[in-house]
Amino acid sequence: MKKKVLILGSTGSIGNNTCSVIREFDKDFEIVGLSTNSKIDILKNQIKEFNPKKIHISSESALNDLKNDLKEKKIIYEGNITEFVRDIEFDILVNALTGYAGFLPTIEAIKKGKTIALANKETLVVGGDIINDFVKKYNASLIPIDSEHSAIFQILRHFKDAPISKVIITASGGPFLKTKKEELKNVTVEMALKHPTWNMGGKITIDSATMMNKGFEVIEAHHLFNLDYEKIETIIHPQSLIHSMVEFVDGEIYAQIGKNDMRLPIQHALTYPEIINTPFEKLKLHEHSEINFYKMDFDKFVMLKLAYECGKKGGLYPCVLNAANEICVYSFLEKKIGFTDIFDIVQKICDREINIPLTIENIIKTDKEIREETLHEVELLQ
Missing domain, CATH: 3.40.50.720 (NAD(P)-binding Rossmann-like Domain)
Structure with a gap:
């Protein structure tokens, strides 16, 4: 059936x-x-x-x-x-x-x-x-379905109950991998939408350019795989061929590698737990002469750092982070604010004490309030 x-x-x-x-x-x-x-x-x-x-x-x-x-x-x-x-x-x-x-x-x-x-x-x-x-x-x-989490999911299914040292989520570095931090203030919408390896919608493409998307993936991995944030590492991998890795306590690292084609993790999600022959093109390793890794620059990619901080605080902090970021990203796409204004406004909105318990009702209420507050911050810059 x-x-x-x-x-x-x-x-x-x-x-x-x-x-x-x-x-x-x-x-x-x-x-x-x-x-x-x-x-x-x-x-x-x-x-x-x-x-x-x-x-x-x-x-x-x-x-x-x-x-x-x-x-x-x-x-x-x-x-x-x-x-x-x-x-x-x-x-x-x-x-x-x-x-x-x-x-x-x-x-x-x-x-x-x-x-x-x-x-x-x-x-x-x-x-x-x-x-x-x-x-x-x-x-x-x-x-x-996210390629990074699908990669971890696939690796862990082959190593049930094996003790993990950490997971390593890869990031291409986006369009500004080689851009100096002080030059980010000059970034235009058109520049930010030119992702080097993935073809995605506007919002997620901007999130990838700010590295907030990777921050969200860190929080997602925490919940999907029940991992402390200290066990979730992010690393730059420009080729986007290795989608994530898992390091076990014996020091062995297992990587999932595949084409930059979202149909592959989608197929895996739909057919799970079966593994079915794919009709889509498979990766030809001989076409890729090098695979590089670089340490994550948290000083430049401040949104990723902020995501780690909000994730560790837990509760409603990630909800605040997400709401403020959504408003700022769409405001940037509409050219109402600059690229680095996203960083400044979201940081300002998240810099507060939140003692409200995490409930569905409080998530709905907080999301609405933070969007209104963030819109006000955007208007102040116009």
Whole structure:
């Protein structure tokens, strides 16, 4: 019987790649639901090809446009995206949403005891402790899609219960690996969007340029693999061929290496625990003459340092970090603030005492308040 797949964020990079994987494995999977924010042209093509039972569109204007074009209006789900997850039947949720928007839909899928193929790292950043408690309570499964976490996940499945010394998460260094710290203030939006190894959406590309994306991955790894932050190392690896490594207590380091193709970790997440022959191109090692590693520069990549600090503090600090960062990144993309203004504003917002307990209600409230406060900080610079 085919497994039913619900894709949130189907028109983005991960969503499109998921559709590509399912296209190759159409005997094993069927898409029962798709969602987008506003890219209805891509969504219409996906509807035509995969014939989902329901679709969800977050943007009201895009929704109205699609209603005018779509003959089968009955497939449009009118509630919010969390209700969409609640009301549709599926086996696997692929959460490819960007940012905080992915948090509540993940919780809804967990409550249904489903498998969540998780590309939305913010789910674990803002509420990882709550997510892990719910996964146990409702007997759900979290399978990472991020190439770095998929790499660690794959290595650990072969070394069950072996004592770990640390995990090593690789980072390409982004477009500013060789840029001096003092020159970052001159970075433009166009410069920041030119990632050297990955083709991603705008928000995550800017996060990669600031190294905040790697910071989120550190927090995500802490929750996924139950690791102290002292056991999570980040290292520069410009070629992005080794996606992560695990060092065991005997000093042996095992690395997962593969092409820079997100379809591979997506295939692994969808077919887990089986390992199935891939139709996608495999890595040809002879085409790569060198593999380099460099020590992480925390003095230049201050956002990564801040992510470690907020992760160690725990509680609502990562939620504050994420909310402030989201507002600043979109403000930068809209050219309202400069590149290094992101660093300054997020640091300022995170520099506070937080004694509120970590609950879903407090996450929702804190996220809203921090976004408003950050928007005010952005306006002060205009």
